[in-house]
Every structure is written in C-alpha cells, then in structure tokens.
Amino acid sequence: MKYSWKAIVNMYTDGFRSMTVGRSLWLVIIVKLVIIFAILKIFFFPDKLATEYDNDIDRADAVRSALSRGSESTFSD
Amino acid sequence: MNDIFSLVDWSRAQFALTAMYHWLFVPLTIGLSVIVAIMESIYVRTGKTGWKNITKFWMTLFGINFACGVATGIILEFEFGTNWSNYSWFVGDIFGAPLAIEGILAFFMEATFVAVMFFGWNKVSKRFHLVSTWLVAVGVSLSALWILVANAWMQNPVGMEFDPAQMRNTMTDFWSVAFNAVAMNKFFHAVASGWILAGVFVMGVSAWMLWKKRNIDMSRTSLQIGAWFGLVGIVLTLWTGDGSAVQVAKVQPMKLAAMEGLYNGKVGQELVGFGLLNTDKEVGDTEKEAIHYEISIPYGLSILANHDMNTFVPGINDLIDGVALSPEGDTVNTVSYADRITIGKKAQDALRAYDNALRANDSIAMQAALVDIKDNYKYFGYGFLDKPEDAVPPVALTFYAFRVMVMLGGYLLLLCILAIFACRWRTSWLEKSWFHLVAMISIPLVWICSQAGWIVAEVGRQPWVIQDLMPTGVAISDLNAGSVQFTFWLFAVLFTMLLVAEISIMLRYISKTSKTDIENNPHI
Numbered sequence: 001m002k003y004s005w006k007a008i009v010n011m012y013t014d015g016f017r018s019m020t021v022g023r024s025l026w027l028v029i030i031v032k033l034v035i036i037f038a039i040l041k042i043f044f045f046p047d048k049l050a051t052e053y054d055n056d057i058d059r060a061d062a063v064r065s066a067l068s069r070g071s072e073s074t075f076s077d
Numbered sequence: 078m079n080d081i082f083s084l085v086d087w088s089r090a091q092f093a094l095t096a097m098y099h100w101l102f103v104p105l106t107i108g109l110s111v112i113v114a115i116m117e118s119i120y121v122r123t124g125k126t127g128w129k130n131i132t133k134f135w136m137t138l139f140g141i142n143f144a145c146g147v148a149t150g151i152i153l154e155f156e157f158g159t160n161w162s163n164y165s166w167f168v169g170d171i172f173g174a175p176l177a178i179e180g181i182l183a184f185f186m187e188a189t190f191v192a193v194m195f196f197g198w199n200k201v202s203k204r205f206h207l208v209s210t211w212l213v214a215v216g217v218s219l220s221a222l223w224i225l226v227a228n229a230w231m232q233n234p235v236g237m238e239f240d241p242a243q244m245r246n247t248m249t250d251f252w253s254v255a256f257n258a259v260a261m262n263k264f265f266h267a268v269a270s271g272w273i274l275a276g277v278f279v280m281g282v283s284a285w286m287l288w289k290k291r292n293i294d295m296s297r298t299s300l301q302i303g304a305w306f307g308l309v310g311i312v313l314t315l316w317t318g319d320g321s322a323v324q325v326a327k328v329q330p331m332k333l334a335a336m337e338g339l340y341n342g343k344v345g346q347e348l349v350g351f352g353l354l355n356t357d358k359e360v361g362d363t364e365k366e367a368i369h370y371e372i373s374i375p376y377g378l379s380i381l382a383n384h385d386m387n388t389f390v391p392g393i394n395d396l397i398d399g400v401a402l403s404p405e406g407d408t409v410n411t412v413s414y415a416d417r418i419t420i421g422k423k424a425q426d427a428l429r430a431y432d433n434a435l436r437a438n439d440s441i442a443m444q445a446a447l448v449d450i451k452d453n454y455k456y457f458g459y460g461f462l463d464k465p466e467d468a469v470p471p472v473a474l475t476f477y478a479f480r481v482m483v484m485l486g487g488y489l490l491l492l493c494i495l496a497i498f499a500c501r502w503r504t505s506w507l508e509k510s511w512f513h514l515v516a517m518i519s520i521p522l523v524w525i526c527s528q529a530g531w532i533v534a535e536v537g538r539q540p541w542v543i544q545d546l547m548p549t550g551v552a553i554s555d556l557n558a559g560s561v562q563f564t565f566w567l568f569a570v571l572f573t574m575l576l577v578a579e580i581s582i583m584l585r586y587i588s589k590t591s592k593t594d595i596e597n598n599p600h601i
Binding site for chain 2: 007010011012014015016021022024025026028029032033035036040041044045046047048049050056059060061063064065066067068
C-alpha cells in the first residue's frame, strides 16, 4: 500500500467525518483544554518563581532564603 | 502557625485530589491498550471480521477513557510551578528531564499512532494498523515509565549533587536516575496493576452484556481474555510488590513500619493480616498494644522485608533510635533521628553561611560553607523537623490503605481464577446472575485497590516530599491558603464533571452498541 500526503490528510478528514462517539469526545477534549490552558493556567496557576523574579540568580536566592527561613523558624520554636 | 498548617494541608489535599483523579484514567489506558492490541493481533492472525469488530468495540471504550483522561496530568505540572515552587526549583532538571522525555517521546508516539489506530481502518494495511496499535500500547507504558522514574527519585534520591549556588540538585548520573531500582519496581508494579484493572473492567462489562443476554459469544470470549490478562497482571503485581517491599524495608523503612503499625520490631516479625490500630499508641511508648484483634502470619514481615524469616524488622521506635536494615539485610546501628535533626540543622546553618558569603562575595567563606553543606547534606531535610516523631508518617491511613490494597488484591486474584475456571470448566456459571453481579461489583473494587496502593506509596513516605532532603511543609509556595482551597474545590467540580462525562458516554456506548450484533455489525 502506497501512502502520500493526500492519503494521510484523507485519513484524518474521513476519520473526523465518520465519527460517532468521537464528536462528544472532541467536545469533552476541547472544553477541557480551554478550561485548563485559557482559564486555570492564566488565572489560577502562574509559575510563581518565573513570574515574580527576573532571572535564575534571583530565583535561587529566593528559594535559598525560603529554605533558610524555614530552618530558623524551627530553631525559634 | 494555623495558617501555615492550613496552607500545607490544602496544598497536599489539592495535589492528592488531582493525582487521584488522574490515576482513575491512566491505569485503564495502560491495560486496555494492551488488551485491544492482543485482540487485534488475533484478528490479523485469523482474518475473522468478528475479531475486528470486537477489537473496535473495546478500542472505542479505550478512546473514551483516553479522551477524558488526556491532559488531566498537565494540571499536576501547573501545581508544581504554583503551589510547590520551592520543591520544583530544588529538584531542578532531575524531575524536569524525565517529564520532558515523557512529553516528547512517549506522548507524541501515542498521539501519532492513536490517529492511525482510530482512523486508519481500511486506509492502511492490516499489519501497519496492528503495529500502530501496539505502538500506542508501548507509548502509554513509556509515558508511565518516565513519570514513575521522576516519582521514584523523590522516594530514593540518587544520581545527583546539591549545588547551593543554583540552590538546585543537579543530575550527575542520568542512568542512576533512570534505572533507579525503586523506579524499575514501581514501573512494573504500576503497569501490571493497570493490566489487572483493565482485565477486571473487560470482565465486568462483558458480564453486564451476559446478564442482559446480548452478544453472548463475544462477551464470553472477551471475559476470558479479561480474566487471563487480569491473572497475568495480578501475578506480576504480586511479584513486583514483593520486590518493592524488600526495597522499602531498606530505602524507606519508616514507611514499612507505618504500613504494619509496627512500633517495636523483632527477629522473625509477623505480618499483620487483620487488626485494628490502637489510636492511643504513641511514638516512644513500649507498653501499650499497637494493634487490637490482631491476626498475623508468623514470620511474614521478616520474609517480606528480606526473604529471611530470621531477619530483624525495625519498628518506628527502633528506627528513631537509629536501628535499621543494611542493604545486605543485616541489622545495623545508624544515626538516630535526634542526631539527624542536629546534622540537618548544621547543613542549614552552613547554607545560611553560604548565602551570607555569597552576598559578601567572600569566596573563601563560600568554599568553607560548601564543605559543611556537603558533609551534612544527607540529612538536610531533618533540620526542618522539631522532633524525631515528626519523621513518622500518618500510621493509621498507611496501615489501613495497605490492608485494603492487599485484601482487594487477594480478592481480584481469586476472581480471575474463578472466571478462568468458569470459562473453561463450568460454562454454566457464565449464565448465572451471581457471577455477573460479582464481576460487575469488581469494577469499582479494582479502582479502590489501585488508589489504595498509591495512598500507601505517597502517604507512607510523609513527611518527605524528597526522602530525607525536603519535608512537604517546606516544599510549598508562600500562597494564600484560601486561594489553594478555592482551586481545590474548582478541581473537585471539574474532575467530577469529567468523570461523569466519561461514565455516561461509556455507558451510552455500551448500552447502544451491545443491542446490535457486534461481531457482524459493519458500522461499529
């Protein structure tokens, strides 16, 4: 069997066209991806260190200071 | 202080919720992909259209689960960046590398060949289609491999060196990380557990069709394949579970002690088959009974931990005093937990000294601090604990989750044997309602078993997010507890909706399709 780009494209278009259960599934997938990437990621899950600090040196400083603080507060308890 | 506890608790609850929901979908994908590939192999070998249609029926159920489950794991990666930023930075590329390999290699492999699997019927040759189906099955398992490599590193951190300048653990030996013994066992254990789960799922759905007297021949054949596949899965799970126990006894002995509710160990330690934990029992107490109504297997835990009935298995109190099992299985005196706390605090003092020297640009002081950090780094995480008892995981949850996993595992073994016996020697049982009912009830039970296994693995390793190096409370980001609580409920709603969508689409498809003659249905 020979395959060409056209055959590959046809496989996808025919496949999508003849879907039965697949339509509901694509709806589930699209809604889910929109919620995950367009809502959750942007509004609720920023990368804390990436957004709050400009470079890796500052990020390393922040983590070092957070971990050192943890230890000091343990001492003070 | 309450706010801190609340933030840690909500962050843990949120991660647990997300991971547990994700794991509802994953094991079925792992196992069902192999079952579908086996069925298609039979079709290619026999050339019978009936097998092609049976394959397509189960492949559609695989597709529904795949679609609902795909990308649910990405949320865990979001949580690493937002809720666990200290941890994410601290683990550096060690955690990132396996996850990146998973994303690039395995996910794209799955994504490419899933399309051929679903759309390629009659478009590509039979053999190419079969190869694609098998590659999807392999890709799914490879995805699991890299995730489990990352997880195993947290349980047994190897192949790295801590760099205080970057404040990261940097990978020094990729192969030690990739072939970490804990990772290998964990991988085979998790994949085999997915096989049981899928086997029981196929048995349960087939039993429902038998109960409804629909597609009798196909249902019997599928049930038999599910039972054999489940049996292979459970035998492999038992075998790898035994390997895991031997490793846990040496790498995470406190987890094993919590799994058994064992406070004071002995030579020839028994394994608790059944019992109720005494909630009044506290660490350090040697008088009170740890377990009420105990039914035990003599020497069981010694055999499980070291394959030797005369092995001394240390309990929680012994471990705190520094008694442990060596890698060779001998009882040895190591560093007591009180001393580990002192050493950990020394490492952290050195880290502070390094920080001050770095700010003052004092390279000699930095070098001196670096030596101190390296000398004491092994117990770095203990420096965050107040007292040795803080290194003990929640005993009750670990103990009961382990019993649920083992008891249900035993039940599933019997179920598979029963189903194989029925298929081969008592076919009349396949028409009985009790048999159908048992197989159908087993579907939720196999999921409970699978989840209980993860509870043992993850709750049992507390308080560590990275064994001995970073406790969970230190790994979290400084966020508002209310916002974490809000996203917890948001996820609870979102994932529940996904689960309801999956179950309803599956049930609708099974109900509708099973009314037709599946083996002779050209439109399946």
